[in-house]
Amino acid sequence: ASLNAKTLKSFQSALPIPTYNREGVKQGIVHLGVGAFHRSHLAVFMHRLMQDHNLKDWSICGVGLMKADAAMRDAMKAQDCLYTVVERGIKDANAYVVGSITAYMYAPDDPRAVIEKMASPDTHIVSLTVTENGYYHSEATNSLMADAPEIVNDLNHPEKPDTLYGYLYEALLLRYKKGLTPFTIMSCDNMPQNGVTVKTMLVAFAKLKKDEKFAAWIEDKVTSPNSMVDRVTPRCTDKERKYVADTWGIKDLCPVVAEPFIQWVLEDNFSDGRPPWELVGVQVVKDVxxxxxxxxxxxxxxxxxxxxxxxxxxxxxxxxxxxxxxxxxxxxxxxxxxxxxxxxxxxxxxxxxxxxxxxxxxxxxxxxxxxxxxxxxxxxxxxxxxxxxxxxxxxxxxxxxxxxxxxxxxxxxxxxxxxxxxxxxxxxxxxxxxxxxxxxxxxxxxxxxxxxxxxxxxxxxxxxxxxxxxxxxxxxxxxxxxxxxxxxxxxxx
Ligand code: NAD
The missing domain is CATH 1.10.1040.10 (N-(1-d-carboxylethyl)-l-norvaline Dehydrogenase; domain 2)
Known part of the structure; x- marks a missing residue:
C-alpha cells in the first residue's frame, strides 16, 4: 500500500513506525534543501529524539527552494511527509519509517510564506543542505559571488529570492523588526567551516543591501555553528522504490537508502536554543x-x-x-x-x-x-x-x-x-x-x-x-x- 498518515499503522508488523504524536507539535526547525542527505541524517536524529526521548516542538518544516524540488513537494504531500529509511550494510538491511518532518513548503509557489515561517517565534533553527554550490562562496577569493545572477536577483527582488541569502535576510529582518531572537543558521553541507562561511556570506550580502545597522545586528547576534556531517546517501531511483516495495510492502515515492554509518560532530553555538542531540549520539563539541x-x-x-x-x-x-x-x-x-x-x-x-x-x-x-x-x-x-x-x-x-x-x-x-x-x-x-x-x-x-x-x-x-x-x-x-x-x-x- 501507499505510505501516508492513514495507512501508517498497517505497516507496523513489517517495520518500526513512528509512534509519537506528529499532529499539533511545533516545527522548531525549518530546513532548506530536503534532499536525500537531510532525510538520512538530521531528520533521522530528530526522529530518534521524538521516538525515544519524547521530544516535542522540534519537528521539521522542510522547504524546497528550487523549481526542481516539485517532485519532492508532491511526494511529501502525498505521504504526509512520511518516508522510509533503509540502512543497508553489506549483509543486513535495517528499515524504519521516519516522521520527524511534519510540514513541507515549496518556496517558488509562495516565497513570502516561507519567509514568515522562518520568522515565526516557534522557529529556533534554520538548517541547510543546499549543496556546496548553493552558498555562492568562492573558495579561491574567499568571497560572495556577488555577480552571480541569482545573488543580483536577491539584492533587487526581496519578494522573490532565488538563493538562501534572500530568504535568510528577509526572515531575519522580520525578526529584527519584531524584536525576536534570531534563529541559528545551521549548515549541514560538506564545506570547510560551513557555519562561519554561511554567516560571512550572509553578512556580505547584507552589506550589499546597504543596511549597515541590520548587517551589524546579524554579525553580532546570529550564530552559525560549524559541523562535520557524514553518511553516504545515494539518490533515490526506481530501483530503491522497487526494493522498498518488494521487501517491506511499502509504496514509497521517496525512500532513502543509505549506509548504516552515521556521524555528526557539531559546534555548540546556538542563539535560540537547541534539541538535546547528545542523547542520540551526536558529538556536540566546542571546536569541530x-x-x-x-x-x-x-x-x-x-x-x-x-x-x-x-x-x-x-x-x-x-x-x-x-x-x-x-x-x-x-x-x-x-x-x-x-x-x-x-x-x-x-x-x-x-x-x-x-x-x-x-x-x-x-x-x-x-x-x-x-x-x-x-x-x-x-x-x-x-x-x-x-x-x-x-x-x-x-x-x-x-x-x-x-x-x-x-x-x-x-x-x-x-x-x-x-x-x-x-x-x-x-x-x-x-x-x-x-x-x-x-x-x-x-x-x-x-x-x-x-x-x-x-x-x-x-x-x-x-x-x-x-x-x-x-x-x-x-x-x-x-x-x-x-x-x-x-x-x-x-x-x-
Ligand atoms: P540532493 O540532490 O538529494 O538534494 C539537494 C537539495 O539541495 C535539493 O533540495 C535541492 O533543491 C537543493 N539545492 C541544490 N542547489 C541549491 C541551491 N543553489 N540553492 C538552494 N537549494 C539548492 O542531494 P543530497 O544528497 O541531499 O546532498 C546535499 C548536500 O548534503 C551535499 O551537497 C553535501 O553538502 C551534503 N552531504 C551529502 C551527503 C550524501 O552522501 N548525499 C553526505 C554528507 C553531506
Whole structure:
C-alpha cells in the first residue's frame, strides 16, 4: 500500500513506525534543501529524539527552494511527509519509517510564506543542505559571488529570492523588526567551516543591501555553528522504490537508502536554543575544525579523486572503483603522502585507520552509490575538498602534489563531457557551460580552466612547476587513459 498518515499503522508488523504524536507539535526547525542527505541524517536524529526521548516542538518544516524540488513537494504531500529509511550494510538491511518532518513548503509557489515561517517565534533553527554550490562562496577569493545572477536577483527582488541569502535576510529582518531572537543558521553541507562561511556570506550580502545597522545586528547576534556531517546517501531511483516495495510492502515515492554509518560532530553555538542531540549520539563539541578538515580532505577529497578517474576508467559504481587495484592504491598513497601530513591532529583518531575505514565503507556494494553522483557539482566540491591540499603543499618547501595533480587532471578531462570512448555525457554543475567550453578549448593545456578566477587562485595558476606537472598528467590521461596516468605517478613516489 501507499505510505501516508492513514495507512501508517498497517505497516507496523513489517517495520518500526513512528509512534509519537506528529499532529499539533511545533516545527522548531525549518530546513532548506530536503534532499536525500537531510532525510538520512538530521531528520533521522530528530526522529530518534521524538521516538525515544519524547521530544516535542522540534519537528521539521522542510522547504524546497528550487523549481526542481516539485517532485519532492508532491511526494511529501502525498505521504504526509512520511518516508522510509533503509540502512543497508553489506549483509543486513535495517528499515524504519521516519516522521520527524511534519510540514513541507515549496518556496517558488509562495516565497513570502516561507519567509514568515522562518520568522515565526516557534522557529529556533534554520538548517541547510543546499549543496556546496548553493552558498555562492568562492573558495579561491574567499568571497560572495556577488555577480552571480541569482545573488543580483536577491539584492533587487526581496519578494522573490532565488538563493538562501534572500530568504535568510528577509526572515531575519522580520525578526529584527519584531524584536525576536534570531534563529541559528545551521549548515549541514560538506564545506570547510560551513557555519562561519554561511554567516560571512550572509553578512556580505547584507552589506550589499546597504543596511549597515541590520548587517551589524546579524554579525553580532546570529550564530552559525560549524559541523562535520557524514553518511553516504545515494539518490533515490526506481530501483530503491522497487526494493522498498518488494521487501517491506511499502509504496514509497521517496525512500532513502543509505549506509548504516552515521556521524555528526557539531559546534555548540546556538542563539535560540537547541534539541538535546547528545542523547542520540551526536558529538556536540566546542571546536569541530580538525574533524571537519579530516573528513573533507580524506573522505570527500578521496571520493572526488575516485570519482573523476573512476568515471574515465569506465566504472558505474563507487564500490567498483574501490576494488580497482590501481585506484585503490592511488587513494591510499595520495592520502598518506600528500593529504594526511597537512592535517592537524584529531584527539583519538588515527588518520591511516580513518582512511582505511572510509575505503571499507565505500566498498559497500549494497548502497549502489554511483560514480556519476560523486562527479556532479565539481565546481562546488573540488575547490573545497582537493584544491586546499594543493595550496598548502605549494606553500611548503618541497611540497608534494603529484598525486593531487592527477586528480585535477581527471576532473579537467571529465569536464570535456566526452568519455574515453568518445561517448558524450551530461555534466551536472551550475557552471557546466563555462567549464565544458574551457575544457574543450584547452584540451591538453590546463590554462583555460585554471584561468577561471572564482575556482582557482593565482597561487596555483602561476606556479610553473605545478602547472607543468598538471599538464603532463593531463596529457597522459588524454593519450593513455586515467589508469596509466595514475600508475605513472605511483611509480615515481
Ligand atoms: P540532493 O540532490 O538529494 O538534494 C539537494 C537539495 O539541495 C535539493 O533540495 C535541492 O533543491 C537543493 N539545492 C541544490 N542547489 C541549491 C541551491 N543553489 N540553492 C538552494 N537549494 C539548492 O542531494 P543530497 O544528497 O541531499 O546532498 C546535499 C548536500 O548534503 C551535499 O551537497 C553535501 O553538502 C551534503 N552531504 C551529502 C551527503 C550524501 O552522501 N548525499 C553526505 C554528507 C553531506
Amino acid at each position: 575544525d580538525s574533524y571537519e578538515l579530516m573528513k573533507l580532505r580524506l573522505l570527500n577529497g578521496g571520493h572526488s579523486a575516485m570519482g573523476y578517474l573512476g568515471y574515465l576508467a569506465g566504472y558505474t559504481y563507487i564500490h567498483e572503483v574501490v576494488n580497482d587495484p590501481t585506484i585503490n592504491k592511488y587513494i591510499r598513497v595520495l592520502m598518506h603522502e600528500e593529504v594526511i601530513p597537512l592535517l592537524p591532529k584529531v584527539p583519538g583518531v588515527d588518520f591511516e585507520e580513518y582512511t582505511a575505514s572510509v575505503l571499507e565503507r565505500f566498498s559497500n556494494p549494497a548502497i549502489q552509490d554511483t560514480v556519476a553522483r560523486i562527479c556532479l557539482m565539481g565546481s562546488g566540491k573540488m575547490p573545497k575538498y582537493v584544491l586546499p591540499s594543493i595550496y598548502e603543499q605549494l606553500r611548503k618547501p618541497n611540497g608534494k602534489y603529484k598525486l593531487l595533480a592527477v586528480c585535477v587532471a581527471g576532473w579537467f578531462r571529465y569536464l570535456t563531457g566526452v568519455d574515453m570512448d568518445g561517448k558524450p555525457f551530461e555534466i551536472e554543475d551550475p557552471m557546466a557551460p563555462i567549464l565544458k567550453a574551457a575544457a574543450v578549448k584547452g584540451g591538453r593545456d590546463p590554462h583555460e580552466l585554471l584561468n577561471i578566477e572564482v575556482l582557482f587562485s593565482p597561487e596555483i595558476r602561476e606556479n610553473k612547476a605545478f602547472v607543468a606537472q598538471l599538464t603532463h598528467s593531463l596529457e597522459t590521461v588524454y593519450d593513455k587513459g586515467p589508469l596509466a596516468a595514475v600508475n605513472e605517478i605511483l611509480d615515481q613516489v
